[in-house]
Amino acid sequence: AVVSTQSTGDEEEDANDVILRQAFKLYDTDNNGTITNEELRSALKTLGQDVTDREVADLMGEVDADGDNCIGFDEFKEMINKIEKIENTAYDAYIDETFKVFDVDNDDLITPRDLRHTLRKLGLQCSYDEACGIITDSLKDIKTHREREARKRMPQLAEDAERVIERR
Numbered sequence: 001a002v003v004s005t006q007s008t009g010d011e012e013e014d015a016n017d018v019i020l021r022q023a024f025k026l027y028d029t030d031n032n033g034t035i036t037n038e039e040l041r042s043a044l045k046t047l048g049q050d051v052t053d054r055e056v057a058d059l060m061g062e063v064d065a066d067g068d069n070c071i072g073f074d075e076f077k078e079m080i081n082k083i084e085k086i087e088n089t090a091y092d093a094y095i096d097e098t099f100k101v102f103d104v105d106n107d108d109l110i111t112p113r114d115l116r117h118t119l120r121k122l123g124l125q126c127s128y129d130e131a132c133g134i135i136t137d138s139l140k141d142i143k144t145h146r147e148r149e150a151r152k153r154m155p156q157l158a159e160d161a162e163r164v165i166e167r168r
Contacts, residue, residue, distance in 0.1 A: 017077075020073075020076065020077050020080060021073065023076075023080075024073050024076050026043070027039055027040065027042075027043040027076075029042065033072065033073070034068075034070035034071060034072055035070060035071040035076065036069070036070055037053075037056050037057065037060055037069070040056055040059065040060060040071065041053075041056045044056070062079075063075050063076075063078070063079045065078070101118060102114055102115060102118050104117045104118060110135065111135075112128050112131035112132045112135060113128075113131075115131040115134060115135060116128065116131045119131075
Protein backbone atom coordinates (compact mmCIF):
# COMPACT_ATOMS: atom_id res chain seq x y z
CA ALA A 1 0.00 0.00 0.00
CA VAL A 2 1.18 3.51 -0.82
CA VAL A 3 0.55 6.27 1.67
CA SER A 4 0.82 9.89 0.64
CA THR A 5 2.16 12.41 3.12
CA GLN A 6 1.03 15.40 1.08
CA SER A 7 -2.01 17.33 2.25
CA THR A 8 -4.82 17.60 -0.24
CA GLY A 9 -6.65 20.36 1.63
CA ASP A 10 -9.47 17.93 2.36
CA GLU A 11 -8.43 17.68 6.01
CA GLU A 12 -9.05 21.38 6.57
CA GLU A 13 -12.33 21.22 4.68
CA ASP A 14 -13.40 18.20 6.70
CA ALA A 15 -12.53 19.93 9.99
CA ASN A 16 -14.55 22.97 8.93
CA ASP A 17 -17.48 20.71 8.01
CA VAL A 18 -17.32 19.04 11.42
CA ILE A 19 -17.56 22.42 13.16
CA LEU A 20 -20.40 23.52 10.89
CA ARG A 21 -22.26 20.25 11.44
CA GLN A 22 -22.00 20.75 15.21
CA ALA A 23 -23.41 24.26 14.86
CA PHE A 24 -26.13 22.98 12.52
CA LYS A 25 -27.15 20.36 15.08
CA LEU A 26 -27.57 23.07 17.72
CA TYR A 27 -30.14 24.81 15.53
CA ASP A 28 -31.78 21.60 14.29
CA THR A 29 -33.48 20.98 17.63
CA ASP A 30 -35.69 18.13 16.43
CA ASN A 31 -32.70 16.39 14.79
CA ASN A 32 -34.48 15.83 11.48
CA GLY A 33 -31.63 17.17 9.35
CA THR A 34 -33.22 20.52 8.55
CA ILE A 35 -33.75 23.87 10.25
CA THR A 36 -37.33 25.13 10.14
CA ASN A 37 -38.57 28.72 10.44
CA GLU A 38 -39.31 28.14 14.13
CA GLU A 39 -35.89 26.62 14.80
CA LEU A 40 -34.26 29.53 12.96
CA ARG A 41 -36.26 32.07 14.98
CA SER A 42 -35.32 30.30 18.21
CA ALA A 43 -31.63 30.23 17.23
CA LEU A 44 -31.67 33.92 16.36
CA LYS A 45 -33.43 34.75 19.62
CA THR A 46 -30.76 32.80 21.53
CA LEU A 47 -28.18 34.95 19.74
CA GLY A 48 -29.96 38.10 20.94
CA GLN A 49 -31.81 38.87 17.71
CA ASP A 50 -35.48 39.73 18.16
CA VAL A 51 -36.84 39.04 14.68
CA THR A 52 -40.32 39.27 13.22
CA ASP A 53 -42.07 36.50 11.30
CA ARG A 54 -41.42 38.46 8.12
CA GLU A 55 -37.69 38.77 8.83
CA VAL A 56 -37.43 35.03 9.49
CA ALA A 57 -39.35 34.30 6.29
CA ASP A 58 -37.09 36.67 4.32
CA LEU A 59 -33.96 35.07 5.71
CA MET A 60 -35.32 31.61 5.03
CA GLY A 61 -36.16 32.66 1.47
CA GLU A 62 -32.61 33.88 0.89
CA VAL A 63 -31.06 30.67 2.19
CA ASP A 64 -33.55 28.00 1.11
CA ALA A 65 -32.16 27.20 -2.34
CA ASP A 66 -34.37 24.15 -2.99
CA GLY A 67 -37.61 25.80 -1.86
CA ASP A 68 -38.61 23.20 0.76
CA ASN A 69 -39.11 25.87 3.48
CA CYS A 70 -36.25 24.37 5.50
CA ILE A 71 -32.52 24.89 5.63
CA GLY A 72 -30.50 21.76 4.95
CA PHE A 73 -26.86 21.40 5.91
CA ASP A 74 -25.53 22.50 2.49
CA GLU A 75 -27.75 25.58 2.59
CA PHE A 76 -26.63 26.30 6.15
CA LYS A 77 -23.00 25.98 5.08
CA GLU A 78 -23.59 28.40 2.18
CA MET A 79 -25.30 30.87 4.53
CA ILE A 80 -22.37 30.79 6.97
CA ASN A 81 -19.90 31.30 4.11
CA LYS A 82 -21.87 34.35 2.89
CA ILE A 83 -21.93 35.81 6.40
CA GLU A 84 -18.17 35.31 6.76
CA LYS A 85 -17.54 37.03 3.42
CA ILE A 86 -19.70 40.00 4.43
CA GLU A 87 -17.95 40.29 7.80
CA ASN A 88 -14.49 40.03 6.20
CA THR A 89 -15.38 42.68 3.61
CA ALA A 90 -16.67 45.06 6.29
CA TYR A 91 -13.59 44.48 8.47
CA ASP A 92 -11.24 45.02 5.52
CA ALA A 93 -13.02 48.30 4.69
CA TYR A 94 -12.68 49.43 8.33
CA ILE A 95 -8.98 48.60 8.32
CA ASP A 96 -8.45 50.38 4.99
CA GLU A 97 -10.15 53.51 6.31
CA THR A 98 -8.09 53.40 9.51
CA PHE A 99 -4.91 53.02 7.45
CA LYS A 100 -5.87 56.07 5.37
CA VAL A 101 -6.24 58.16 8.54
CA PHE A 102 -2.65 57.40 9.54
CA ASP A 103 -1.22 57.52 5.98
CA VAL A 104 -1.13 61.31 5.81
CA ASP A 105 0.69 61.65 2.47
CA ASN A 106 -1.15 58.75 0.78
CA ASP A 107 2.01 56.85 -0.13
CA ASP A 108 0.75 53.52 1.29
CA LEU A 109 3.23 53.82 4.15
CA ILE A 110 2.79 54.86 7.75
CA THR A 111 5.94 56.68 8.72
CA PRO A 112 6.83 58.15 12.09
CA ARG A 113 6.09 61.55 10.56
CA ASP A 114 2.59 60.36 9.54
CA LEU A 115 1.96 58.94 12.99
CA ARG A 116 3.09 62.12 14.77
CA HIS A 117 0.91 64.25 12.49
CA THR A 118 -2.17 62.10 13.12
CA LEU A 119 -1.59 62.03 16.87
CA ARG A 120 -1.17 65.83 16.94
CA LYS A 121 -4.55 66.16 15.20
CA LEU A 122 -5.96 64.06 18.04
CA GLY A 123 -4.35 66.37 20.61
CA LEU A 124 -1.53 63.98 21.51
CA GLN A 125 2.16 64.75 21.30
CA CYS A 126 4.98 62.27 20.80
CA SER A 127 8.59 62.54 19.73
CA TYR A 128 9.99 61.11 16.52
CA ASP A 129 11.74 58.38 18.54
CA GLU A 130 8.49 57.51 20.31
CA ALA A 131 6.71 57.30 16.95
CA CYS A 132 9.44 54.96 15.67
CA GLY A 133 9.02 52.81 18.77
CA ILE A 134 5.25 52.73 18.44
CA ILE A 135 5.45 51.58 14.84
CA THR A 136 8.13 49.02 15.61
CA ASP A 137 6.25 47.63 18.61
CA SER A 138 2.91 47.55 16.83
CA LEU A 139 3.94 46.07 13.57
CA LYS A 140 6.84 43.92 14.79
CA ASP A 141 8.49 42.49 11.70
CA ILE A 142 5.65 43.34 9.36
CA LYS A 143 6.33 46.05 6.79
CA THR A 144 4.17 49.15 7.14
CA HIS A 145 3.04 48.83 3.55
CA ARG A 146 -0.64 48.25 2.99
CA GLU A 147 -0.30 44.50 3.30
CA ARG A 148 -3.19 42.55 4.72
CA GLU A 149 -1.35 41.49 7.87
CA ALA A 150 -0.04 45.00 8.48
CA ARG A 151 -3.49 46.50 8.01
CA LYS A 152 -4.91 44.08 10.56
CA ARG A 153 -2.50 45.55 13.10
CA MET A 154 -3.87 49.11 12.69
CA PRO A 155 -6.09 49.03 15.81
CA GLN A 156 -3.05 47.89 17.79
CA LEU A 157 -1.03 50.84 16.47
CA ALA A 158 -3.50 53.29 18.01
CA GLU A 159 -3.50 51.42 21.34
CA ASP A 160 0.31 51.35 21.43
CA ALA A 161 0.45 55.08 20.74
CA GLU A 162 -1.88 55.74 23.67
CA ARG A 163 0.25 53.61 26.01
CA VAL A 164 3.50 55.37 25.07
CA ILE A 165 1.95 58.78 25.56
CA GLU A 166 0.32 57.81 28.86
CA ARG A 167 3.69 56.58 30.25
CA ARG A 168 5.22 60.04 29.94
